[in-house]
Amino acid sequence: MEPWELHGWHADYLDACNRHDLTAIAEFLDPAVRRAHLPAGAGAWIRDLADLFQAFPDWRWRRIQLVVEDDRIAAHLRGSGTHSGEFQGIAPTRRHVNVAEFAFYRVVNGRIVEVTGSGSAELLSQLKAR
Structure with a gap:
């Protein structure tokens, strides 16, 4: 894929x-x-996403910024949803969470072959906050 196609x-x-x-x-x-x-x-x-979607049935991501270079994508996203099911051992809190996420993908032939990112620590801290 050409870099312009990755958007x-x-x-x-x-x-x-x-x-x-x-x-x-x-x-x-x-x-x-x-x-x-x-x-x-x-x-x-897919299993990790299934767990997330089960715990947060209204979970959505919003793209803030996307940078593409060669076969790489850097994405700044906001993820949010309401915690209504167990997630990583945490019982439903009914809290609405909103987290900044940063993901870096390498895409080959239209498929993600590598990814690194952030977001899960912030999500867990919001669930555990009083």
């Missing part, structure tokens, strides 16, 4: 994520995708 590609990926369409999301992932500090593979990624 539209990311919009399509984000749309699939915001629809919670795990089948469509899987089409954007290389089966052996590497995730920094997380289990590798598309199956692990």
Whole structure:
């Protein structure tokens, strides 16, 4: 893919994520995708998203900024939703959370092959806050 095509590609990926369409999301992932500090593979990624969507049925991401260079995407996103199901051992708090997320993707042949990012620590701290 050309760098200019990755802007539209990311919009399509984000749309699939915001629809919670795990089948469509899987089409954007290389089966052996590497995730920094997380289990590798598309199956692990999909399971993590399924857990997030179960705990936050209204979860949505909003793109703040996207930078593309060669086969790399840097995305600044805002993720938000209401905690209405168990998440990583935390019982539902009914809190609405809003977190800044930064993700860096490498895309080859229209599929994410590597990703690193942030956001989960902030999410957990908002769930544990009093």
